[in-house]
Amino acid sequence: xxQALQSFTQSQTAIASTFTALRCKECGAEYEPxxxxxxxxxFGPLEVAFDYNALSRVVTRETIQAGPNSIWRYxxxxxxxxxxxxxxxxxxxxLLKSTRLARRLGLKQLYIKNDAVxxxxxxxxxxxxxxxxxxxxxxxxTTVSCASTGNLANSTAAIAAxxxxxxxxxxxxxxxxxxxxxxxIYSPTVMAVHGNYDQVNRLCCEVANTHGWGxxxxxxxxxxxxxxKTLGYEVAEQLGWQxxxxxxxxxxxxxxxxxxxxxxxxxxxxxxxxxxxxRFSGAQAEGCSPIAQAFHEGRDFISPVKPNTIAxxxxxxxxxxxxxALDIARKTKGNVAAVTDAEIIEGIKLLxxxxxxxxxxxxxxxxxxxxxxxxxxxxxxxxxxVAYVTGNGLKTQEAVQGYIGEPLTIEPKLDSFERAWERxxxxxxxxxxxxxx
Amino acid sequence: xAVKVLIxxxxxxxxxxxxxxxxEGGTIAELLDSLExxxxxxxxxxxxEQGQLRRFVNFYVNSExxxxxxxxxxxxxxxxxxxxxxxxxxx
Numbered sequence: 001x002x003q004a005l006q007s008f009t010q011s012q013t014a015i016a017s018t019f020t021a022l023r024c025k026e027c028g029a030e031y032e033p034x035x036x037x038x039x040x041x042x043f044g045p046l047e048v049a050f051d052y053n054a055l056s057r058v059v060t061r062e063t064i065q066a067g068p069n070s071i072w073r074y075x076x077x078x079x080x081x082x083x084x085x086x087x088x089x090x091x092x093x094x095l096l097k098s099t100r101l102a103r104r105l106g107l108k109q110l111y112i113k114n115d116a117v118x119x120x121x122x123x124x125x126x127x128x129x130x131x132x133x134x135x136x137x138x139x140x141x142t143t144v145s146c147a148s149t150g151n152l153a154n155s156t157a158a159i160a161a162x163x164x165x166x167x168x169x170x171x172x173x174x175x176x177x178x179x180x181x182x183x184x185i186y187s188p189t190v191m192a193v194h195g196n197y198d199q200v201n202r203l204c205c206e207v208a209n210t211h212g213w214g215x216x217x218x219x220x221x222x223x224x225x226x227x228x229k230t231l232g233y234e235v236a237e238q239l240g241w242q243x244x245x246x247x248x249x250x251x252x253x254x255x256x257x258x259x260x261x262x263x264x265x266x267x268x269x270x271x272x273x274x275x276x277x278x279r280f281s282g283a284q285a286e287g288c289s290p291i292a293q294a295f296h297e298g299r300d301f302i303s304p305v306k307p308n309t310i311a312x313x314x315x316x317x318x319x320x321x322x323x324x325a326l327d328i329a330r331k332t333k334g335n336v337a338a339v340t341d342a343e344i345i346e347g348i349k350l351l352x353x354x355x356x357x358x359x360x361x362x363x364x365x366x367x368x369x370x371x372x373x374x375x376x377x378x379x380x381x382x383x384x385x386v387a388y389v390t391g392n393g394l395k396t397q398e399a400v401q402g403y404i405g406e407p408l409t410i411e412p413k414l415d416s417f418e419r420a421w422e423r424x425x426x427x428x429x430x431x432x433x434x435x436x437x
Numbered sequence: 438x439a440v441k442v443l444i445x446x447x448x449x450x451x452x453x454x455x456x457x458x459x460x461e462g463g464t465i466a467e468l469l470d471s472l473e474x475x476x477x478x479x480x481x482x483x484x485x486e487q488g489q490l491r492r493f494v495n496f497y498v499n500s501e502x503x504x505x506x507x508x509x510x511x512x513x514x515x516x517x518x519x520x521x522x523x524x525x526x527x528x
Contacts, residue, residue: 026493038523040447041482043493045525147527195500201527202497206520209446209456218526219446225528253528301492304504318495318502320525 018054019079022046022222025324033079035139035219045320046222048079056270061241064272071127071230077266078131078230079223085134086163089119090126091230095238095386100354101367105374109384111244112351113235115391116359121158121182122392123151123313123360124256128227129159132216135223141214142166147204148217149197149252149313150179151391156216157186168213170200175312178395196307198318228256232263235386236273243267243278245383248370250362250390251282251291251336252314254325260388261328281334281378282325283369285309285361289338291322295329296336302326310341310399311361313391335378339368345403347371348393358393366390438463440513442472443520448483451476460519465496466509468519483521493524 022031026044037046059076067073071091078085094114102110115124129152136144143166146156153169160167167188171180172195183190193200208218216224236243243264249257261280267273284292287309290302302322307315319325329336339347344361347368352358359367370387373379393400408424410416442458444451452458460475462468473480485491496503496511497520503511513519 038447038493038525040450043447043482043491043523043525045493197527198502199500202495202500202520202522205445205522205526206443209443209449217528221526255528304502306505316528318524320528 018051018058018076019048019081020051021049023049035141035214037219037221048222048226050077050266052266052269055266059270059272061237061272064237071130071227074230074233077226077233077263079226080131080134081138082134086130086137086159088126088130088159088162090130091118092234093118095235096355096357098355101351104350104354105371106381107374107379107383107385108381109245111235111239111384111386112355112357113231113386113388114357115231116357116363116389116393120162121151121154122395123155124228124231124388124390125151125155126159127230128152128224129155129216131227132214132220132224133159133163133165136165136214136216136220137163139214139220141212143168143211143213144216145169145204145207145211145213146216146218147171147197147201149315150175150183150395151313152217153183153188153190154179154395157183157188157190160188161186170204170207172197172200172312176396176398178397179313182395197312197316198304198307201316201318225255225259228259229263229266231256231388232260233267235260236264236267239384241273243273243276244386245276246279246281246334246379246385247388248281248283248366248373248379248385249388250314250366251284251319251322251325252316252362253319254282254291254321254323256388256390257282257325258321258328261332278332279334279383280328280332281369281373282329282336283366284336284338285311285314285344285365286338286340287311288315288317290317291319291325292336292338294322294326300326309344309361310396311344311365313360313362313396314365335373337369337372339365339372343368343372345400348400349404351389352393357389359389360391360393360396361399362391363389363393364399438513438515440468440515440517440519442468443518443522445521445523447523448479448521451479451482462513464509464513465498465503465511465519468513469509495522495524496520497522 024039096112098110173192288307304318344364348364
């Protein structure tokens with residue numbers, strides 16, 4: 001036991017050195033791995049650089065499988081040094097083989113990656129925050145912060161509480177009640193800003209200039225964003241160490257999309273999976289679709305928009321990684337499509353009714369785009385396709401209220417039940433509910 | 438036409454570590470020239486070789502992105518607040 005522990009510790013120490021620097025994605029300038037997010041020469045985004053030769057020497061399928069049942073099984077691929085990263089059980093969410101939704105869409109090999117049940121706050125954001133706060137602690141921050149459309153605030157507040165870090169989060173003031181309550185419960189300071197997410201984000205950049213806080217998606221962004229790679233790793237591992245043919249994921253800033261891509265590329269690079277082309281398709285709401293617009297107009301730049309959609313969690317009009325997401329969709333022969341708010345609601349209901357998964361508006365957007373692409377023949381029925389469902393529907397109840405009917409209210413008497421049951425059987429359920437409404 | 442300019446951390450080495458400056462300029466383009474006079478070297482960080490605003494820098498006048506206004510020709514009034522923000526943040 002002692003021996004096993006020693007060798008584990010040694011291998012973890014050796015592995016830590018695989019994370020070497022921050023490198024500008026545009027000009028290649030390198031920086032020490034501190035709390036920096038943009039290149040001081042060209043303002044390009046900084047990205048964590050790894051030593052893949054070293055990684056391929058120390059990582060095997062077996063070492064990963066022997067690791068914890070969380071994102072930290074992929075620790076050598078994540079930019080942290082700690083022997084004990086903050087592990088709140090994040091990751092290793094179900095990859096569900098779809099039968100009923102697949103049949104409805106005419107697809108034969110459809111999988112749902114269900115981050116609606118990610119821990120601890122029921123969205124994929126727990127992945128990025130677990131990494132960011134581990135790194136924040138390593139860099140000596142005692143206060144952490146973020147600009148959020150809701151899910152990130154939930155996650156930052158919860159994991160900061162667990163780690164004993166002070167927390168101040170910034171959100172647009174018009175968020176869904178569940179997302180606000182789901183942040184306040186952890187007792188951070190919550191700033192509800194009169195403005196949209198892009199305005200909140202700009203304000204946070206200004207605050208980051210003057211306060212020495214660790215903003216997970218600003219000065220800690222290079223570390224934070226790497227956490228999304230685990231959505232790529234897990235799918236590859238859960239498919240039996242192979243890559244899918246096609247993925248569909250929501251696009252907000254574009255970061256998640258680009259990091260799933262990076263995750264797949266890294267697994268190829270270190271020999272954990274065989275190389276193969278994977279098509280990347282992105283989903284946006286029509287009311288906030290700057291990346292979809294650029295895709296369809298053949299532009300290689302993003303024109304910002306002012307969001308107006310129920311899909312608040314992905315309502316980013318000025319997406320930081322938009323150009324990179326656009327490039328990946330194009331070079332992998334994927335698509336970027338946008339759907340209306342009505343289609344998003346239908347997407348939420350379709351996933352719930354066919355697979356028993358209640359997702360929020362971002363997931364509804366993904367399912368609606370999946371449906372749209374399948375109906376347009378843009379997904380081959382035989383392609384192994386993975387749809388990423390990134391958040392939980394209990395947080396955005398307002399979006400579907402009024403579209404799902406009401407319970408049948410009856411007296412506690414058998415005959416009251418029988419009458420209601422008979423009526424429920426003779427009328428189409430929706431029609432019955434509409435009568436009540 | 439004095440306006441207040443918010444300087445992002447990566448550029449504060451040009452401003453003696455000041456996060457805000459008072460500067461002159463009737464438009465964003467003029468403001469850039471004025472900034473360069475006060476803080477030599479700063480303009481090359483904000484504009485590319487062709488003099489165009491860099492792709493990864495956003496400018497806001499009174500909280501509005503100048504891409505929704507008139508770009509580099511966006512007019513400035515005395516008392517306006519101009520914020521220079523690296524584009525890659527958030528999400």
